[in-house]
Amino acid sequence: MAQILDGKAVAKELREKLAIEIGESGLHPTLAVVYDPNDGGSKLYVGMKQRAAAKVGIKTQDIAVPAGSTTEAVQQIVRELNLDPDVTGILIQAPLPAGVDDASIFATVAPEKDVDGLGVTNQGRLFANEEGQYPVAATPKGVMTLLDHYGINPAGKQAVVIGRSQLFGRPMAALLLNADATVTIAHRYTDEATLTTALQQADIVAVGVGIPGFVTVDPIKEGAVVVDVGMNVVNGKAVGDVDPLVAEKAGWLTPVPGGVGPMTIATLLESTFEAAKEQAK
Structure with a gap:
């Protein structure tokens, strides 16, 4: 009989460690989440991430993308988040509403704020096995x-x-x-x-x-x-x-x-803190 890979327990350890590190860092990481409020799964995941982030000391901004939005309109939202000094991480919660090209939105996120590693720059680093600190999905x-x-x-x-x-x-x-x-x-x-x-x-x-x-x-x-x-x-x-x-x-x-x-959420929070540390250098 298989032994269990207990992601719930390991994620709990990661979050507890992360909460201590964030508290001692003096930093104030903020994660902006761009999502489709009409997608039940996305709405559920965003809520879970919001609660988990609050417990470790990460602020969240939830940006709901209304139905009928164009790719260009969502790209503009992301560009504004890229320029916002208070936002240290941006997460694109796919799928976005019909008519929005998810891949184009991933590519619009500034590499240093791309905490889920889905933009072409960070995916290129991963596939090149580049050394150093960069976010991964x-x-x-x-x-x-x-x-x-x-x-x-x-x-x-x-x-x-x-x-x-x-x-x-x-x-x-x-x-x-x-x-x-x-x-x-x-x-x-x-x-x-x-x-x-x-x-x-x-x-x-x-x-x-x-x-x-x-x-x-x-x-x-x-x-x-x-x-x-x-x-x-x-x-x-x-x-x-x-x-x-x-x-x-x-x-x-x-x-x-x-x-x-649980590992996905804990890792996302970890990457958000890593991005905040890199931007503070």
């Missing part, structure tokens, strides 16, 4: 922090990332590659035979495609580390992208909820 960075906490070293291991989004799959693959894993990227359109072969060899599996039970127990390698980034609601219950039966073969498994979700 919160979910994959949180996954790496969780693996490190439990002493799971990706170096020399076979890893499969299922998902190719700008928010998760691509940066997740880059982080694992930078950590010296051999990485295969798959997605919902990868044919079953190819995916099965990859999973049978994988020491680490990270999946985020938004399909309940997408990864089943049969192809999972005995003792593999399985990280479930999925968050779906089925019959009123939160479930991931991994069939719970995978716990019978995996060596390590993240729960849903209580696995990657």
Whole structure:
């Protein structure tokens, strides 16, 4: 039976440490969140981030993007936030309303305030494995922090990332590659035979495609580390992208909820503080 990668407990430790560091720093980090108020998931996540930020000493500004907004209008909002000296971090909570190009908005955020690492500058740094301090997408960075906490070293291991989004799959693959894993990227359109072969060899599996039970127990390698980034609601219950039966073969498994979700928020707050420190230099 798989051991649990307890993201809730690790995130709690991170937040407690962060609250102390922010309190001692004399800095006043402020995170501006640009989001669609008509998207239920976004509204929920923004509220969770707002509460978590307040507990560690980070102020938040929530900027609701009304329906019918154009890409150009939202870009102007972001440009104003870029110039605001009181705002140290900017988060674009995708998806934005229909008609707004999310990628263009990510690219408009000033690199030094791009706390989720989704702009082209910071993603380029990640894929180049550049040394130094720069933000990385919160979910994959949180996954790496969780693996490190439990002493799971990706170096020399076979890893499969299922998902190719700008928010998760691509940066997740880059982080694992930078950590010296051999990485295969798959997605919902990868044919079953190819995916099965990859999973049978994988020491680490990270999946985020938004399909309940997408990864089943049969192809999972005995003792593999399985990280479930999925968050779906089925019959009123939160479930991931991994069939719970995978716990019978995996060596390590993240729960849903209580696995990657808390790590994402804690990591975002950590990156917001890092951005404030860099801007104060």
